[in-house]
Amino acid sequence: MLRRTARGLRRLLRPLVAGGVAAFAFPPLHLVFLLPFAFAVLMRGVDRASDWRRAAAQGFAFGFGLHAVGLYWLINAILIRASDFWWFVPFPSLGCALILAPFAAVPAGVCRLAPAGWRRGVLFAVLWTVCDMGRLFLFSGFTWNPIGSDWAFHGLAGDVMIQPAAWIGVDGLTLLTVLLAVLMPLGRRFIVAGGMVLLVWAGLGAWRFYALAEAAAPTASSPVVVLVQGNVPEQEKITRSDVRAIFERYLRLTHEGVAQGLEMAGQTQGAVRPVVYVWPETAFPGELEEDDVARSMIAQAAEGAAAGVIGTLRVGPDEHWRNSIVALNEAGRVEGVYDKARLVPFGEYQPRFIPLQVVPGGGMTPGPGPLSWHLPDLPPVGPLVCYEVIFSGHVVDRHDRPQWLVNVTNDAWYGNSAGPRQHLAAVRLRAVEEGLPVVRAANTGVSIVYDARGHDMGRLEWGKEGVLVRALPSALPPTVFGGWR
Numbered sequence: 001m002l003r004r005t006a007r008g009l010r011r012l013l014r015p016l017v018a019g020g021v022a023a024f025a026f027p028p029l030h031l032v033f034l035l036p037f038a039f040a041v042l043m044r045g046v047d048r049a050s051d052w053r054r055a056a057a058q059g060f061a062f063g064f065g066l067h068a069v070g071l072y073w074l075i076n077a078i079l080i081r082a083s084d085f086w087w088f089v090p091f092p093s094l095g096c097a098l099i100l101a102p103f104a105a106v107p108a109g110v111c112r113l114a115p116a117g118w119r120r121g122v123l124f125a126v127l128w129t130v131c132d133m134g135r136l137f138l139f140s141g142f143t144w145n146p147i148g149s150d151w152a153f154h155g156l157a158g159d160v161m162i163q164p165a166a167w168i169g170v171d172g173l174t175l176l177t178v179l180l181a182v183l184m185p186l187g188r189r190f191i192v193a194g195g196m197v198l199l200v201w202a203g204l205g206a207w208r209f210y211a212l213a214e215a216a217a218p219t220a221s222s223p224v225v226v227l228v229q230g231n232v233p234e235q236e237k238i239t240r241s242d243v244r245a246i247f248e249r250y251l252r253l254t255h256e257g258v259a260q261g262l263e264m265a266g267q268t269q270g271a272v273r274p275v276v277y278v279w280p281e282t283a284f285p286g287e288l289e290e291d292d293v294a295r296s297m298i299a300q301a302a303e304g305a306a307a308g309v310i311g312t313l314r315v316g317p318d319e320h321w322r323n324s325i326v327a328l329n330e331a332g333r334v335e336g337v338y339d340k341a342r343l344v345p346f347g348e349y350q351p352r353f354i355p356l357q358v359v360p361g362g363g364m365t366p367g368p369g370p371l372s373w374h375l376p377d378l379p380p381v382g383p384l385v386c387y388e389v390i391f392s393g394h395v396v397d398r399h400d401r402p403q404w405l406v407n408v409t410n411d412a413w414y415g416n417s418a419g420p421r422q423h424l425a426a427v428r429l430r431a432v433e434e435g436l437p438v439v440r441a442a443n444t445g446v447s448i449v450y451d452a453r454g455h456d457m458g459r460l461e462w463g464k465e466g467v468l469v470r471a472l473p474s475a476l477p478p479t480v481f482g483g484w485r
Helices: 002-025 032-048 052-070 072-079 082-088 091-100 102-113 118-137 147-151 156-161 165-186 188-211 234-239 243-265 292-301 386-390 418-434 480-484
Strands: 224-229 275-278 307-315 321-329 334-339 381-385 404-409 438-442 447-450 456-460 466-471
Touching (some): 032 147, 052 072, 052 091, 052 102, 102 118, 118 165, 147 418, 156 188, 243 292, 243 466, 292 307, 292 321, 307 334, 307 404, 321 381, 381 386, 386 404, 404 418, 418 447, 447 466
Parallel strands (some): 404 438
Antiparallel strands (some): 307 321
């Protein structure tokens, strides 16, 4: 009995390791050439399994390894409050991997319905993609790290390879990637066919990227965006040890950034290009909507700017907390409020089946979902808070399409790790899918401006304090993906 159990565990060790190796294809490493080797190990285990249950166990082990390695950085959020939650340190990465592993077990088990070979591989890839999309309905949704995001390399290579997302979305990229990964190990003709698919993929991507370069560029009347990156350590935000110093830092940076923005806009010579400044998620250390004095001080620091977008907490009429963005006009009056709609499971809200209270304060209340702000002198903008930018096809109001997206975030929780880079890849893919420029203000980085092709127009790297000033790129017409969704 013990010998049989040991043999069974050894059989699961191979897909477990293969899943961990496959995770190296995720951002920021993007080692996509490892995927055919990793999936070959999994499919060999599926083929050799005596029944669908053992095949599903192979998939479960692969999925556990994939997500345990891919989400290792979740531990950092607990280490920040290790004195209170030391007992919870092992659970974020391993617990999430345990929850997500069934999404790999299902395709591995069900694909046994097809004959071994390319038919089984095709069915597996389709089921993998469907299950990946099904993660939208897990708790408040957890669609982190789809395989399609592996192609979001930094630089021109990524610019080219992610362009088909405008037609098929990141889930389409996932389907193509898994198909290539499971079929290419089957022999020479599949390797040749896979190489041809990659050439066509790259060719179409390059054609779209260069064909739309002029249409996606800023125009002479484009607003100027000032992204403010305060680089405030998360421990300071939690302990609120010096909220005045944090506020003064943001006021100083805003004043410097708006001055640069006005110079770029040419307003000192009487031009009319508006300037808008953006603070990261929860950058204001209080409830900005209720603080008239603070809003007046911000408006004074940002004198000359048409509007500001600031991350803050707020309490709704029901006395529940919201993670919000507030839009201010040039006088510091509130022009718009947006409440984060997709909350982080176990971070901002607690699923009801968990008996222990691990979310401080009982969690937050979500907002109603995507909307577009129509602020004075600015093109319509779609606000997004942090995590909710990962949800492909769910980031804009389909009945009131914005002309740009603004994403505020605070990735300081996760340290200088793969987590913030994986988050950044999601932001970039949303730009391509929707054909909209995205500006992202992050507390500790990376703050960035992407044009509507997902091309990097400028960034402030991790751990830097400063401002990023750029003319807002132009929106493209609705994409095939955006129009279909």
